[in-house]
Amino acid sequence: MLSSKHFFLLPALLTLVAIILFPLLFTVRVSFSSWDVFQSGLDFIGGSNYVRVFADDRFWQSLQRLSLLSIISVSLQYTLGFALALAVWKQVRGGRLLRVLFLIPMMTTPVVMSVIWRTVFHESLGPVNDILSAFGVGPVPWLSSATGAFISVLIVEVWQWTPFMFLLLLAGLVSLPKEPYLAAAIDGAGTWRTFWQVTFPLMAPITIGALIIRLIEASKIMDTVYVLTSGGPGTATETSSYYIYIRGLRDFQIGYSAALSLVYLVIMIISLTIIAKLLLRTLVGKDE
Amino acid sequence: MNKFYHTLKTLFLLGWSIFVVFPFLWALSTSFKDANAITSGATYIPWVDFEPSTQGWTSLFTNGSQGINIVGPFIDSAAVTLIASLVSLILGTLAAYGLSRFEYRLGFVKNADITFFFISQRIMPPIVLAIPFFLMLKELGALDTIFGLVLVYVALLLPIAVWVMTDFFAGIPKELDEMAMTDGCSPIGAFFRVILPNSVPGLVVAGMFCLIFGWNDFFFAFTLTFTETQLLPVSIVSLNSSVTPWWSLSAFALISVAPLALVAIVVERYMSRGTMSGAIR
Numbered sequence: 001m002l003s004s005k006h007f008f009l010l011p012a013l014l015t016l017v018a019i020i021l022f023p024l025l026f027t028v029r030v031s032f033s034s035w036d037v038f039q040s041g042l043d044f045i046g047g048s049n050y051v052r053v054f055a056d057d058r059f060w061q062s063l064q065r066l067s068l069l070s071i072i073s074v075s076l077q078y079t080l081g082f083a084l085a086l087a088v089w090k091q092v093r094g095g096r097l098l099r100v101l102f103l104i105p106m107m108t109t110p111v112v113m114s115v116i117w118r119t120v121f122h123e124s125l126g127p128v129n130d131i132l133s134a135f136g137v138g139p140v141p142w143l144s145s146a147t148g149a150f151i152s153v154l155i156v157e158v159w160q161w162t163p164f165m166f167l168l169l170l171a172g173l174v175s176l177p178k179e180p181y182l183a184a185a186i187d188g189a190g191t192w193r194t195f196w197q198v199t200f201p202l203m204a205p206i207t208i209g210a211l212i213i214r215l216i217e218a219s220k221i222m223d224t225v226y227v228l229t230s231g232g233p234g235t236a237t238e239t240s241s242y243y244i245y246i247r248g249l250r251d252f253q254i255g256y257s258a259a260l261s262l263v264y265l266v267i268m269i270i271s272l273t274i275i276a277k278l279l280l281r282t283l284v285g286k287d288e
Numbered sequence: 289m290n291k292f293y294h295t296l297k298t299l300f301l302l303g304w305s306i307f308v309v310f311p312f313l314w315a316l317s318t319s320f321k322d323a324n325a326i327t328s329g330a331t332y333i334p335w336v337d338f339e340p341s342t343q344g345w346t347s348l349f350t351n352g353s354q355g356i357n358i359v360g361p362f363i364d365s366a367a368v369t370l371i372a373s374l375v376s377l378i379l380g381t382l383a384a385y386g387l388s389r390f391e392y393r394l395g396f397v398k399n400a401d402i403t404f405f406f407i408s409q410r411i412m413p414p415i416v417l418a419i420p421f422f423l424m425l426k427e428l429g430a431l432d433t434i435f436g437l438v439l440v441y442v443a444l445l446l447p448i449a450v451w452v453m454t455d456f457f458a459g460i461p462k463e464l465d466e467m468a469m470t471d472g473c474s475p476i477g478a479f480f481r482v483i484l485p486n487s488v489p490g491l492v493v494a495g496m497f498c499l500i501f502g503w504n505d506f507f508f509a510f511t512l513t514f515t516e517t518q519l520l521p522v523s524i525v526s527l528n529s530s531v532t533p534w535w536s537l538s539a540f541a542l543i544s545v546a547p548l549a550l551v552a553i554v555v556e557r558y559m560s561r562g563t564m565s566g567a568i569r
Binding site for chain 1: 293297300301304305307308309310311314315318326327329330332379380382383385386387389390392402405406409410411412413414415416417418419420421422423424439440442443446447450474475476479500503504506507511520521524525528534537538541544545548549551552553555556559
């Protein structure tokens, strides 16, 4: 019995420990060293990398930007994804085609699509400004102005990941029980009231799950930014991951970027835990 | 359902559909353009707006200075994704089954903590692991190899497989195992003969997610490979930063995303049947 039970768990557990835990511990060790282009290797300089992190405005600004970007994009994805799921939920004619179509963006590679999006947003040769000019809207500096670049990243994120919300929420809608709807119909509740009093509360657990998964994934965003704007113009769309990437793998400040990435990880874990608890409390009305 | 609501819904679905297909149609159109059709401003419809040319597509299969070879990166991408997904699926399924059927205890660490340990890996930003992975693979001599990437991708995909399969097995009654064991099966035999054949829907969903996240990863491939091994996302990004013309880029992009767009058809089927709900909670 003992051996068969370990036959199941151990291979995966050991693999993950070997591939993740050791590198993570190594990062912790590196963060206390001054490893950079000039001095490679593990010396010990105490916590001075961490002191530097706390005075690094560019890092904290990237974190603010990341929070803003994730919260806005995930809220939009959730609202649109839920609306789409409700719209095709009972759609019979052409429903299958629409569902497949709406799922496709999440299956596509973010960086590959970003290459396309760059041509779409191109200021003089791209289609967006061309179409807008037909309505008399002047050339919008999509990728060369701070606001334009931020909105472009937002649009691409919404395009890419609304399907994920749509997938989870529609799968949830499909498996909802029928009885509460009968009861609501007997009460004479309209579409709007049925949604808020029956559908929305029943969907609360899936809502929480979907929001948290997306927030986790959004907090790592960097691929799209790298291709679409390279963090620019200036640092207008630089997210935390991208900034750490620049420090670590471009400037080769290994020790410092290790400290940055650990601070980032800890902040992510703490803030996502708080958000998860708040969501649980407001939507389900209980802790845990 | 009143008429106003119905019209609103139709407009919304129509608008969103256009938004979804727009970049694909634009890329498709661009892939048949030549320099004239691009530098004079946006053009859309072949034969009407511009004279189509197939150089975007032929350049992908030509070697040398005029061409960009897509075949090599495509094979590398497929190899890494398939091997890593398969390994993750096997290890993840075994672990998930173990966690759903047996009690593990390591000091204060119990089943729920182990499950959490697996799933919580998704929270790890790739950048945290990139540098140690780089040094680790260098140590192993596995930088710029398919083997090295597979190793890293297994770590990336294993949590997904465990996550989907744990929920799936929780929905399979334990009586099924017990019946098999009273029939004389060992626990391992019960798993392979009875549980596994009944787990196809879960395996398909878990496999899909592994394929999606494996095929679409850019960051690790970007930091851990250079010239010998090149995956599609990395190739297109390096093409993008050189002077590659739009028609080749567009054709390249369409070929890169085509295989997984087909996966959407399978995912839709499982989603509508409601098989997916178990995998979500």
